[in-house]
Amino acid sequence: MKILGEEFFEKDAVSLARDLLGKYVVFGGFVGRVVETEAYHEDDPASHSFLGKSFRNAVMFGKSGVAYVYFIYGMHHCFNVVCGGSGRGEAVLIRAVEPIEGVDEMKKNRRVDDIKNLCNGPAKFCQAFGISRMQNGTSLADGKGIYFCEDFENGGKPRTTRANTDFEVVATTRIGISKGVDLPYRFYIKGNLFVSRG
DNA sequence: CCAGTGATTCTCT
DNA sequence: GAGAATCACTGGC
Numbered sequence: 599m600k601i602l603g604e605e606f607f608e609k610d611a612v613s614l615a616r617d618l619l620g621k622y623v624v625f626g627g628f629v630g631r632v633v634e635t636e637a638y639h640e641d642d643p644a645s646h647s648f649l650g651k652s653f654r655n656a657v658m659f660g661k662s663g664v665a666y667v668y669f670i671y672g673m674h675h676c677f678n679v680v681c682g683g684s685g686r687g688e689a690v691l692i693r694a695v696e697p698i699e700g701v702d703e704m705k706k707n708r709r710v711d712d713i714k715n716l717c718n719g720p721a722k723f724c725q726a727f728g729i730s731r732m733q734n735g736t737s738l739a740d741g742k743g744i745y746f747c748e749d750f751e752n753g754g755k756p757r758t759t760r761a762n763t764d765f766e767v768v769a770t771t772r773i774g775i776s777k778g779v780d781l782p783y784r785f786y787i788k789g790n791l792f793v794s795r796g
Numbered sequence: 797c798c799a800g801t802g803a804t805t806c807t808c809t
Numbered sequence: 810g811a812g813a814a815t816c817a818c819t820g821g822c
Contacts, residue, residue, distance in 0.1 A: 636817070638817070644817065645817085646817075649805080652804080652805090653804090654803080654804065668803090668817085669802075669803065670801095670802090670803080670804095670816060670817075670818065671800080671801065671802080671803095671816065671818050671819080672800070672801020672802035672803075673800070673801055673802080673818080673819080674801095674818050674819070676817060676818080678817085691817055693817085719818070719819070720817070720818075721818050721819065722818090722819075725819095772817070773817080773818095774816085774817055774818065775816090775817060776815085776816085
């Protein structure tokens with residue numbers, strides 16, 4: 599289980615959004631397989647970085663491989679991966695993951711029993727994993743907090759999910775935005791049961 | 797469909 | 810500054 603390092607996140611947001619699909623995200627005792635992402639960059643009117651640096655989006659303009667977590671609609675958190683190289687204002691939103699480990703705790707956090715309804719949305723994923731603004735600006739490459747890895751062996755047993763490369767990627771328009779609506783920056787694993795909308 | 801909820805940004809003074 | 814509008818969402822009709 600090798601942790602993805604800073605260099606993995608230095609590519610542009612659209613490339614990283616594709617490359618994160620099938621990777622495993624780990625935080626505390628929670629593990630999920632990334633099945634749906636969206637890309638945002640500075641020349642994109644739907645991006646928080648579009649209007650330039652501010653107090654809220656400052657970490658978006660910092661180093662690649664850092665978490666950008668923001669609070670929205672008065673009740674929800676969304677988790678993004680800063681990328682594109684230093685100061686580029688690019689990030690990838692994690693929209694959905696397939697629950698792998700810590701499922702019982704996720705159910706408690708979400709107060710929901712249906713496994714398909716635990717992490718199938720950006721704020722649901724944060725609620726299930728217990729991610730909040732505490733994680734804003736933290737490194738994803740130092741192995742101390744949230745991190746990503748290529749493979750995950752389920753307690754030494756054979757993995758219950760399909761191999762990383764065994765899927766097709768679908769690119770569509772993004773969800774929940776009013777600008778840049780035609781850009782095909784949403785990516786998900788074709789046929790996966792845990793995406794927010796198939 | 798639409799309300800809830802609060803941070804952020806826009807649009808005027 | 811103040812008030813209005815907007816918002817990378819979710820859950821309950």
